Amino acid sequence: MNGRCVRELVRKEFLQLFRDRRNRPLLIVAPLLQLILFGYVVTTDVRETRLAVVDESRTPLSRSLIEAFAASPAFRLQASAADARSLEEDLLQRRVDLGIHIASDFAVRLTARRPAEVQLLFDGSLSHLTSQRAAAAQAVIEDWNRRLLSLGSEPRSPAGGGIEGRIRTWYNPNLESRPYFVPGIVAFLVMLLSLLFTSLAIVREKEAGTMEQLIVTPLRPVEFLLGKTIPFFLVAQGQMVLVIGFARAWFEVPLAGSAVFLFAASGLFLVCTLGVGLWISTVSRTQQQAVLTTFLFLVPFFLLSGFVFPIERMPLLVRAAARLNPLAHFLVIVRGVFLKGVGPTVLWPSCLALAGIGAIVFGAALLKFRKRPG
Amino acid sequence: MAEAVAVRGLSKRFGRFTAVDGIDLTVQEGEIFGFLGPNGAGKSTTIRMLCGILKPSGGCGRVAGLDLFRDAERIKRRIGYLSQQFSLYDDLTPYENLRLFLGIYRVAPSLWAERIEEAVASVGLRPDLHRIVRGLPPGARQRLALACALLHRPRLLFLDEPTSGVDPLARRAFWEFIGGLTRQGISAFVSTHHLEEADRCGRVALMHEGRIVACGPPRRLVAEVLPERPEAGLEDAFAILLRGRAA
Amino acid sequence: MRARCIRAVARKEMIHLLRDPRSLALAFLIPLLLVLLFGYALSLDVEELAAAVVDRDCSPESRDLIRRIDASRAFAVRAELETDTALSRAIDAGRVSVGWVVPAGWGAALRAGRPAPLQVLIDGSDPNTGSQARAFAAALIERLNAERRGGRHAGVPPAVEARIRIWFNENLESRTFIVPGILAVILMIAGALLASTAIAREAESGTLETLRMLPLTAGELTAGKALPYVAVAWIDVLAAAVLAWGVFGIAPRAGIAGFLLASFLYILVAVGTGLLLSALAGSQLVATQLAILATYLPSLLLSDFVFPRQNMPSALQALSALVPATYFIDLLNGFYLRGIPASGLWPSFLVLFGMAVALAAGCVWAVRREGF
Numbered sequence: 003m004n005g006r007c008v009r010e011l012v013r014k015e016f017l018q019l020f021r022d023r024r025n026r027p028l029l030i031v032a033p034l035l036q037l038i039l040f041g042y043v044v045t046t047d048v049r050e051t052r053l054a055v056v057d058e059s060r061t062p063l064s065r066s067l068i069e070a071f072a073a074s075p076a077f078r079l080q081a082s083a084a085d086a087r088s089l090e091e092d093l094l095q096r097r098v099d100l101g102i103h104i105a106s107d108f109a110v111r112l113t114a115r116r117p118a119e120v121q122l123l124f125d126g127s128l129s130h131l132t133s134q135r136a137a138a139a140q141a142v143i144e145d146w147n148r149r150l151l152s153l154g155s156e157p158r159s160p161a162g163g164g165i166e167g168r169i170r171t172w173y174n175p176n177l178e179s180r181p182y183f184v185p186g187i188v189a190f191l192v193m194l195l196s197l198l199f200t201s202l203a204i205v206r207e208k209e210a211g212t213m214e215q216l217i218v219t220p221l222r223p224v225e226f227l228l229g230k231t232i233p234f235f236l237v238a239q240g241q242m243v244l245v246i247g248f249a250r251a252w253f254e255v256p257l258a259g260s261a262v263f264l265f266a267a268s269g270l271f272l273v274c275t276l277g278v279g280l281w282i283s284t285v286s287r288t289q290q291q292a293v294l295t296t297f298l299f300l301v302p303f304f305l306l307s308g309f310v311f312p313i314e315r316m317p318l319l320v321r322a323a324a325r326l327n328p329l330a331h332f333l334v335i336v337r338g339v340f341l342k343g344v345g346p347t348v349l350w351p352s353c354l355a356l357a358g359i360g361a362i363v364f365g366a367a368l369l370k371f372r373k374r375p376g
Numbered sequence: 377m378a379e380a381v382a383v384r385g386l387s388k389r390f391g392r393f394t395a396v397d398g399i400d401l402t403v404q405e406g407e408i409f410g411f412l413g414p415n416g417a418g419k420s421t422t423i424r425m426l427c428g429i430l431k432p433s434g435g436c437g438r439v440a441g442l443d444l445f446r447d448a449e450r451i452k453r454r455i456g457y458l459s460q461q462f463s464l465y466d467d468l469t470p471y472e473n474l475r476l477f478l479g480i481y482r483v484a485p486s487l488w489a490e491r492i493e494e495a496v497a498s499v500g501l502r503p504d505l506h507r508i509v510r511g512l513p514p515g516a517r518q519r520l521a522l523a524c525a526l527l528h529r530p531r532l533l534f535l536d537e538p539t540s541g542v543d544p545l546a547r548r549a550f551w552e553f554i555g556g557l558t559r560q561g562i563s564a565f566v567s568t569h570h571l572e573e574a575d576r577c578g579r580v581a582l583m584h585e586g587r588i589v590a591c592g593p594p595r596r597l598v599a600e601v602l603p604e605r606p607e608a609g610l611e612d613a614f615a616i617l618l619r620g621r622a623a
Numbered sequence: 624m625r626a627r628c629i630r631a632v633a634r635k636e637m638i639h640l641l642r643d644p645r646s647l648a649l650a651f652l653i654p655l656l657l658v659l660l661f662g663y664a665l666s667l668d669v670e671e672l673a674a675a676v677v678d679r680d681c682s683p684e685s686r687d688l689i690r691r692i693d694a695s696r697a698f699a700v701r702a703e704l705e706t707d708t709a710l711s712r713a714i715d716a717g718r719v720s721v722g723w724v725v726p727a728g729w730g731a732a733l734r735a736g737r738p739a740p741l742q743v744l745i746d747g748s749d750p751n752t753g754s755q756a757r758a759f760a761a762a763l764i765e766r767l768n769a770e771r772r773g774g775r776h777a778g779v780p781p782a783v784e785a786r787i788r789i790w791f792n793e794n795l796e797s798r799t800f801i802v803p804g805i806l807a808v809i810l811m812i813a814g815a816l817l818a819s820t821a822i823a824r825e826a827e828s829g830t831l832e833t834l835r836m837l838p839l840t841a842g843e844l845t846a847g848k849a850l851p852y853v854a855v856a857w858i859d860v861l862a863a864a865v866l867a868w869g870v871f872g873i874a875p876r877a878g879i880a881g882f883l884l885a886s887f888l889y890i891l892v893a894v895g896t897g898l899l900l901s902a903l904a905g906s907q908l909v910a911t912q913l914a915i916l917a918t919y920l921p922s923l924l925l926s927d928f929v930f931p932r933q934n935m936p937s938a939l940q941a942l943s944a945l946v947p948a949t950y951f952i953d954l955l956n957g958f959y960l961r962g963i964p965a966s967g968l969w970p971s972f973l974v975l976f977g978m979a980v981a982l983a984a985g986c987v988w989a990v991r992r993e994g995f
């Protein structure tokens with residue numbers, strides 16, 4: 003291996019990368035823009051559940067229950083439906099997520115100190131949100147009950163004793179979405195760009211014919227692959243710094259753990275994504291093939307990473323497959339460092355997995371690339 | 377006196393199609409060897425095998441004093457190759473291209489300035505040295521490709537149709553340049569479609585459908601094929617040779 | 624517009640596709656594979672969440688509690704630990720997401736009718752899982768208390784009882800919306816990506832120069848280029864829909880015709896996006912990068928697929944209104960979950976149709992700019 007040779011290759015790659023004026027926004031502006039965009043979007047908080055009410059009781063009591071819902075940040079009173087039919091129509095047309103039907107005997111039963119029923123009609127299409135919304139609605143009603151009966155302030159210790167649940171939430175006590183998702187977006191964006199650029203890196207030389215000229219030189223496969231990888235590694239690490247800095251400044255997502263460890267781990271992660279990209283590039287003949295193959299990897303990488311869909315809830319076989327996904331391991335690290343403030347002592351298995359995957363894919367790319375004279 | 381190229385029974389099959397069919401070739405040191413033949417004859421395929429771009433399906437031999445099969449990588453340090461299509465980076469400048477290949481050929485950096493200066497002066501690239509290659513005329517690109525192939529001072533040059541698409545004056549300058557190189561003992565293996573260029577070669581080989589049909593000094597080939605017509609040229613001789621094969 | 628010219632361009636483009644079996648296989652296989660994989664694999668519902676318990680009491684009551692936790696749909700007891708540190712280490716490492724700590728003397732307190740505190744620790748880093756887990760834990764405790772009170776209830780009965788009914792997805796299975804949604808995401812990317820190299824490839828290899836010399840109008844070239852990709856994507860849709868029905872039993876509850884029409888319009892939009900970028904970008908690298916940036920994350924995140932629109936800031940809601948997947952997912956939601964006939968969904972149809980027309984015009988304009 004010859005350092006000077008690799009250095010010149012890296013130099014050339016940088017020249018090409020930054021000479022094309024269209025690449026610059028892709029490298030710098032696109033990740034930041036996407037971070038801002040998706041940082042706002044990606045939230046599973048129950049907020050602004052659109053609510054319509056049919057109040058057949060029309061009493062101060064029923065109105066007070068409606069106000070309790072309107073006052074909760076989880077719900078937004080959208081409209082008052084005239085009757086049950088139009089309530090159902092609203093739900094069908096996705097104008098509301100929740101319909102509340104208060105029967106005409108609501109107040110009468112309550113004043114008689116008999117239980118009164120309220121019907122809650124949920125749109126179940128986004129099931130994960132529906133169960134949270136149902137819980138939030140239950141909480142509003144319980145709260146209202148307590149106020150109505152002016153019970154004590156301790157909710158779960160009824161006078162006669164019983165189990166008293168002291169539920170504590172760690173790491174993200176207010177269960178906010180952003181501290182969880184924003185670090186994930188950072189990881190994903192960097193993967194997206196590093197994978198795309200490297201997967202096209204070698205195919206482009208094949209298509210342009212420059213590969214042929216390189217083959218008749220004493221250039222070694224390792225040198226060539228390093229020359230292709232180092233520039234994208236540096237660019238991607240730069241993006242990582244940029245995007246993490248931006249995430250902290252803009253979204254005020256706290257970084258509980260060590261930044262140095264995070265960058266070291268992201269180096270391991272990049273070795274994996276760049277290795278996959280290079281492998282794709284060596285096995286593809288045209289850019290179209292390379293892009294489609296990249297896509298074949300990209301979508302499962304994203305969806306089987308635990309970014310949105312938790313891995314623990316996947317079937318065993320898929321869970322096993324997700325273990326091969328570098329993004330899944332890196333997300334564990336990123337979230338661990340950002341949210342839990344843990345370091346190598348806890349996260350070493352993920353780091354080890356990344357190192358292993360990286361070694362394997364890089365080795366595969368190298369092997370595949372060796373066999374070039376056909 | 378060593379031979380720059382000496383191969384026997386060299387062949388290449390693509391699937392069921394045989395592009396090169398067991399050819400024997402020798403090129404002396406300091407010789408210009410012309411490689412002629414119609415489109416699809418297998419010239420480029422042969423050159424690409426000799427350079428180590430393609431792995432031969434059969435045969436044996438030595439190139440630049442090294443075994444074609446065992447030392448393919450070391451051969452690459454001793455040869456220069458100019459491919460049929462322009463294959464340098466067209467989004468870099470000539471200077472950047474030269475620098476890259478100096479690095480790849482492991483030339484010591486202390487020599488870089490000198491080598492670049494030499495290359496630029498010998499092929500006449502000076503005015504275009506810092507312009508993006510994409511905007512250069514074909515002649516200038518061709519000179520750049522030649523300069524790149526010579527950077528590491530190879531003893532053997534493979535030039536695949538170096539003069540196609542180049543104007544007559546530039547072609548003449550090119551052949552004079554190659555002539556100068558061979559006087560320093562460098563050998564050149566040149567494929568071409570311009571038969572009048574064959575006269576500048578020490579020997580030529582005519583290839584057709586993967587086989588060598590005739591090989592030797594151009595004048596002797598003509599005399600052998602057309603002994604009764606001393607005024608005939610290579611073109612007439614080749615027409616007869618190829619017609620004879622087809623029949 | 625001459626049909627013969629369009630056919631000629633389309634045939635040539637089709638040959639490109641067919642000659643490259645790998646690209647073609649990828650174009651067909653990826654969508655099917657993903658629908659299958661994600662129908663099986665993806666779920667946002669909290670079920671059998673990994674739980675650990677620390678039982679310092681070891682009374683009949685505490686053992687019963689642990690059994691009940693394990694038996695519930697929400698939790699599965701994966702480990703019984705000795706100490707709090709072991710528990711916190713397990714949560715730190717992500718091995719378990721919920722920890723239940725039963726203090727010594729808990730069972731005795733319960734028997735004596737005194738308040739018996741029980742600690743529940745929840746890993747809140749994933750807010751979706753965390754808040755569902757919290758709700759389920761509270762509900763479980765509530766249920767246990769209610770059972771203990773039994774018929775002779777010591778407390779006051781709740782004044783208002785919520786009777787909850789769930790529509791469209793009665794069992795709250797996320798698969799029901801994930802499978803159609805994933806279809807929308809994949810179609811968009813596949814259509815746009817396939818088409819994104821179509822014009823840029825010819826610009827790079829110089830064959831666009833040749834086409835320019837032919838008596839071919841911009842409209843004919845665009846239509847001819849689009850046709851094969853539309854056909855491929857169309858086969859993708861049919862195959863994916865059949866697969867979703869055959870394997871998961873997920874099928875439109877109404878409006879097969881409407882579903883087909885919607886898919887067709889959506890494919891036009893996807894392929895149009897790819898062609899437009901291809902004509903504008905000039906190089907395959909830039910075209911495909913733009914295609915992925917413009918389709919992948921927006922279709923996934925901005926489209927009302929998993930993350931509801933009403934939670935977004937208003938500027939992003941406006942942006943999400945520009946994402947074609949938003950409307951396709953609305954339509955799919957109507958056909959698959961609500962069983963609304965096409966006539967009830969005309970606004971989304973109209974928008975998709977408008978987008979298709981606008982993109983077609985945009986492509987013709989961009990191709991004309993290339994000198995046609």
Ligand SMILES: Nc1ncnc2c1ncn2[C@@H]1O[C@H](COP(=O)(O)OP(=O)(O)OP(=O)(O)O)[C@@H](O)[C@H]1O
Binds near residue numbers: 414416
């Ligand atoms: N990679 C390949 N796969 C299959 N066939 C090939 C391949 N490369 C070349 N051929 C075929 O081998 C034959 C010889 O090709 P080659 O390029 O060597 O011809 P040539 O003599 O250089 O022609 P030209 O004068 O046009 O350059 C041709 O018929 C060509 O189609």
Ligand SMILES: [Mg+2]
Binds near residue numbers: 536
């Ligand atoms: Mg040739």
